[in-house]
Amino acid sequence: MDFNLSAEQEAFRQAVREFCQKEVAPRARAMDTKRELDEGMIDKMGAQELLGITIPPEYGGPGADYLSAALATEEMARADVSCSTAVMYLLTTGWSFLLSKHGTEQLKQELLPKVAKGKALVGILSTEPQGGSNIAGIRTRISRANGKLVVNGQKSYISLVREVQRRGGGYFTLASSEPSLGHKGMTSFYMPLDLPGVSTSLIEDMGRMALSTGNLDLKKVELPEHYMVGEWNKGFYVGMEGFQAARVLVAAACLGCWESVLDMGMSYLKERDPFETPLAKYQGVQFPLVDSYAALEADRLLVYRAATAVDELYRGGVTKEKSRKVSMLAALAKLRTPVDAFQGVSTVMDLMGAYGFTTRSEVEMALRGVKSYSAGAEGAQNIMRMIIGRHILGDEFAPQR
Numbered sequence: 001m002d003f004n005l006s007a008e009q010e011a012f013r014q015a016v017r018e019f020c021q022k023e024v025a026p027r028a029r030a031m032d033t034k035r036e037l038d039e040g041m042i043d044k045m046g047a048q049e050l051l052g053i054t055i056p057p058e059y060g061g062p063g064a065d066y067l068s069a070a071l072a073t074e075e076m077a078r079a080d081v082s083c084s085t086a087v088m089y090l091l092t093t094g095w096s097f098l099l100s101k102h103g104t105e106q107l108k109q110e111l112l113p114k115v116a117k118g119k120a121l122v123g124i125l126s127t128e129p130q131g132g133s134n135i136a137g138i139r140t141r142i143s144r145a146n147g148k149l150v151v152n153g154q155k156s157y158i159s160l161v162r163e164v165q166r167r168g169g170g171y172f173t174l175a176s177s178e179p180s181l182g183h184k185g186m187t188s189f190y191m192p193l194d195l196p197g198v199s200t201s202l203i204e205d206m207g208r209m210a211l212s213t214g215n216l217d218l219k220k221v222e223l224p225e226h227y228m229v230g231e232w233n234k235g236f237y238v239g240m241e242g243f244q245a246a247r248v249l250v251a252a253a254c255l256g257c258w259e260s261v262l263d264m265g266m267s268y269l270k271e272r273d274p275f276e277t278p279l280a281k282y283q284g285v286q287f288p289l290v291d292s293y294a295a296l297e298a299d300r301l302l303v304y305r306a307a308t309a310v311d312e313l314y315r316g317g318v319t320k321e322k323s324r325k326v327s328m329l330a331a332l333a334k335l336r337t338p339v340d341a342f343q344g345v346s347t348v349m350d351l352m353g354a355y356g357f358t359t360r361s362e363v364e365m366a367l368r369g370v371k372s373y374s375a376g377a378e379g380a381q382n383i384m385r386m387i388i389g390r391h392i393l394g395d396e397f398a399p400q401r
C-alpha cells in the first residue's frame with residue numbers, strides 16, 4: 001500500500017496551487033461580495049485545461065486521473081474558501097467525467113471539447129420540490145415522441161443555473177421514464193438550458209455567494225435522442241455512478257477550505273498576543289487546532305483513497321465489487337469531511353475572537369460556504385449513513401421505504 005502521491009501528481013498539485021494562488025485567491029472576497037464568479041478566472045482555467053481535467057484527449061482534454069481531479073478541487077477551495085469556485089469546478093469536472101463514460105459519441109464530440117476549454121459548464125439536475133433524497137421518487141417525466149426525447153417537470157436547488165445560461169453547457173439529468181417501475185424506470189440524459197420550454201428562477205443562499213442556485217420549470221422540452229445518457233430505463237444506475245464520484249470531489253473541496261482556514265488561524269494566533277504572549281503558545285488554544293489538524297489528516301486519507309477507488313473502478317472494466325467499494329468509500333468521505341470541516345472552521349473562528357467574525361477575515365466566508373456541503377450537495381448526510389449501513393449490515397437491513 002503506497003500512501004504517497006506520484007511525482008507527477010505532486011507536480012500537478014503544485015502547478016494547480018500556483019495557478020489558484022495567483023488567479024483565484026485574489027478574487028475570492030470580491031466574488032463573494034459581488035455575488036458573481038469572475039468570468040476572466042474561468043477563461044484562464046479553460047486556457048490551462050483545468051476544467052474537466054479527466055476529459056480524454058480524443059475529446060480535447062488532458063485525460064488526467066480522478067485523484068488529480070480531487071487534488072485540483074482541493075486547491076480551488078483552498079484558494080477560494082467561500083467554496084463558490086470549488087463548486088463550479090467540481091460540478092463541471094465530476095459530471096463531465098460521467099458524461100465521458102456514458103454519453104453517446106455524438107454528445108461527447110459536441111460537448112466535451114467545449115468543457116475542456118472552459119467554454120461550457122456542467123452540473124446535475126436531480127432534486128425536485130418534493131425532496132432530493134429519494135431519487136427513485138423523481139417525478140419529472142421523460143418520454144419519446146417523433147424521434148425526440150420530451151421532458152416535463154420541475155427541479156429545485158440547482159447550482160450553476162445563471163453560469164450555465166451565460167457560458168453555455170448543461171446538466172446531467174434524471175427523470176422517470178416508467179413510473180410504475182420506480183428506480184428501474186428512470187432514464188438519464190443531458191439537458192442544456194437554452195431550449196424552448198425551460199424557464200428558471202433564482203434562490204438566495206446564505207453561502208458560496210458567487211455561485212447561483214435556482215429552480216427549473218420544464219414544459220414539453222424536446223431533446224435529440226443522442227442526448228440520452230446510458231440506456232432507456234437504466235438512468236438510476238448511471239446517476240448513482242455519477243453521485244458516488246462527485247461525492248469524492250465534494251469531500252476534497254471541504255479539505256481545501258478547512259486546510260486554508262487552519263493556516264489562517266495558525267498565522268493569526270502566532271501574532272495575536274493580548275497577554276503579551278502569542279496566543280498560539282497557550283495549550284488551551286493549541287489543542288483544538290491540533291485536534292482539527294488530526295481530523296483533517298485522517299479525512300484526507302479517506303478522500304484520496306476514495307478518489308483512487310474511482311480510478312480503479314474504470315481500470316480493466318467496471319465490476320460490481322469495485323463499484324460497491326467506491327460507493328462505500330465515497331459515502332464515508334462525504335459523511336465525515338463536510339461536518340469535520342465545518343467544525344474545524346468554526347473552531348478557528350472561535351479562537352480568532354471578534355476578528356474571525358468580521359468580513360475582514362475570510363473565515364466567515366468559509367463557515368457559510370462549507371456548510372452547504374452537509375446541508376445538501378450530492379446526497380444528504382443520512383443518505384450517506386443509509387449507504388454505509390447497507391454495506392456494513394447487509395442489503396437485507398436497508399430501511400423499508
Ligand SMILES: Cc1cc2nc3c(=O)[nH]c(=O)nc-3n(C[C@H](O)[C@H](O)[C@H](O)COP(=O)(O)OP(=O)(O)OC[C@H]3O[C@@H](n4cnc5c(N)ncnc54)[C@H](O)[C@@H]3O)c2cc1C
Pocket residue numbers: 123124125126127130131132133134156157158159160205213372375376377378379380381382383
Ligand atoms: C447549496 C446547495 C446546492 C445544491 N445544488 C444542487 C444541484 O446542483 N443539483 C441538484 O440536483 N441538487 C442540488 N442541491 C440539492 C441537494 O442535493 C439536496 O439538498 C439533497 O439531495 C437533499 O434533498 P433535500 O434538501 O430535498 O432534503 P430532503 O430530501 O427533504 O431531506 C431532508 C433531511 O432529511 C433527511 N432524510 C431524508 N430521507 C431520510 C430517511 N429516509 N431517513 C433519515 N433521514 C432522512 C436528510 O438527510 C436531510 O437531512 C443543492 C443543495 C444545496 C444546499
